[in-house]
Amino acid sequence: MQFTSLSFVLFAAVTVGLYYLIPKRAQWWLLLAASYVFYFFAGAEYLLFILYTTCVTYFTARWMQSRADREDAYVLANRDTMEKSARKEYRANEKKKRFRILVGGLLLGFGMLAVLKYTAFVLTGVNGILSAFGASGINIPSLLLPLGISFYTFQSMGYLIDVYRKKTHAEQNFFRLALFVSFFPQLVQGPISRHSSLSEQLFSEHSFDGFSFRSGLARVAWGFFKKMVVADTAMIGVKGLVEGSAFTGAYVFVLIVLYSIEIYADFTGGIDITIGLSQMLGIKLAENFDRPFSSRSTKEYWRRWHITMGTWFTDYVFYPLSVCTPMQRLSKWSRAKLGAGLGKRIPVYLATVVTWFLTGFWHGAGLNFIVWGLLNCLVILVSQELQPLYNRFGAKFPRLVASKPWEKWQMVRTFLLMGLIRSLDCYRDVGRTFRLWGTMFTKFNWGELFSGGMTSFGLTLAEWCVIGCGVVLMYLASRLGQDEPVREKLARRPVLLCACVCLLVLAILVFGAYGIGFDASAFIYDQF
């Protein structure tokens, strides 16, 4: 059951309808049942994997929690007799024990993801080495990759780390945890929620709130428009450009822009459906985007794009890695050997590299994703290193750097740079991607684009117009919604909102790239 299918629309409508009809205390049970029905239709065999993750998460968290409770009870019972140092030592010992439990849980949780997602990649690499030595290769098994596994695994493992850090209390009720792991609107492509913010909303009783419902409905319609009209139409061109070997030089530039439009409309469209549908159920999910294409630097871009993934890696990988004992030792060593300035930066940079390597690897089991992650890291680190230079430039030309054109130039530069790196995701083959990047500077075929080239890779002029109108609408919605989202402004004027939703439905039905003649396309982030 794809998000963009008629069956999903009916399924969601029935779920929302029932949600407000049944007794409020049963609402979360309905959501759990709906989530498992949704997942069952995605693939009955996938249920085993989500149940496995739920069990691992539940029992690991419960185990850590019971140890933490015992620790607290012991300390409380012996607070008068225990020395401060003894208490500290006891707590440190207990923390170590909980850490071992956490590591076990993480290994079991991430282990399944690693086996299912990365076995083929690793074995292909091993076979490459074996064949270099003339040895025969290992058979690569064909493994299932359950829908949304990266998202629910990360959300569950984040919860385990929070329980370990005592930031959240372990869920006592197995079924409640099952809902936290499987909540169907966010199961497929996030956002990656935190237990502390989501659980309370999932399990509290919700009365129908007209404003919230209308706003959510408008967001869902807008999400469908972005996905089915803009992203799926752009996908036709992206596919044509990637599959055709003749599309080099200026066409690579077209691909960079077109794929940026596609992935933005696709991912933000999917997230709009997710957050909008949750809002209709009275549940507020974390935002995942904040006008990323208006970013003026790579660092800013990554604060605005896929926010929940970024914060997950920052909180659960980058920070722990930066302050772990080996890193502190490295910091000490590098300060002594390389001086305070560089020595201080080395551990931070190392943690950054590891974080970006893992971010790339999370996106997919392929060299292109690893290179994508590392290139992002490189751009961020180089920018950081060049910061003093920028500052000097800014001091010399203060009026220029404060001007609007400069701001726009920075936005365009960031957009193109991110798009360039992102094209690794389209071409997949790293060598081919680099060669094609090279042709942008060696093959000057811009004239071709305006003599039929723009309609030579699958997109008609009419479809370009649809994409163009979609981009203008997305830009306007972004501009108009700077202070308050457009949907919320509209939600206060129900008749206008109704008209807008009807227009969006009409546009989706007529201009949407769905049905026979179009490739049914899943959301890009479904596969990550």
Place this chain on the structure above:
Amino acid sequence: MKKKTIIGCVCITLATVVLLGFLQALLVPKYMTQSREGALIAEYYLEKEPDHDVLFVGDCEVYESFTPPTLWEEYGITSYIRGSAQQLAWHSYYLLEETLQRETPKIVVFNVLSLKYGAPQNEAYNRMTLDGMKWSSSKIDAIRASMTDEESFASYVFPLLRFHSRWKELGTEDFTYLFSRDKLSHNGYLMQTRVKGGKSDIEPSPLADYTLPETSMAYLDKMRALCEEKGVTLILIKAPTNDWKYHWYDEWDEQIITYAAENGVDYYNFIPLDDQIGIDWQTDTYDGGVHLNVYGAEKLTAYFGAILAEKHGLTDRSGDAELNALWQEKLDDYYAERNAANE
């Protein structure tokens, strides 16, 4: 919510539904100048009080091989063709089922070529047959039996879901025939006046398995049972062709002969009778021997009309003044088109 708001929302929703209806009417193919065979099935419903002696069902070999006006003119036999492009056995069965709820002909003639197909073949041909049918339990069953993997039932209920992307290719035909269509056929016969004779030298390739699929044979059996239940005589025919691509293998023919003999059904294979019928493959076909043109169809109809009258006892009804007046109009239309092509 205020009453005014509710009324406003209801009005906008209704306006959207009306607009959707309009867009659907605009975007569905009209089949008036291109792929004209797509318009045939719906034309049957223009018959005010259907009363036909003979009902033809089948694929293109039926609507290109028999001319009801000739059958009337020469034998006083009324007939209608419920055929469309690549109309498969189950399409024919459900069309027959639906037609027999509206009238009871004396004879049903089914062309056996489609029995070679055991599974849905082509979405475009499905649409041409099924979109033209009026909604009934027969149509629902026909859709269920016909859908290819890429199709959905919803797209038959709301054809906009299938044809929405035609906004890029809208032409004058779509606006001209937005609310009404021309009548293209002569009681289901689609006239072809062009002449393109010839015969291919290519020998048809042998098949790995000549067994006619169980599915299509089961629908043939259902057609036979339905005719029996309604007291209608079923006749099986194979229209003449002269093209290797649409070769009718002897092995298939034998299976039909056996089926006909076992079930007491008459079967006429016109392929070996082309000389007797008088078909000249240089002048009586419009596409190099795949289908007959109007000149060939008239010859075949005259030949078959004699069989219907003599062997199956169909009487001449041209003495019926009311019927005569009705058919005279049809003949006028028929000859107007035929003569226009000759001018």
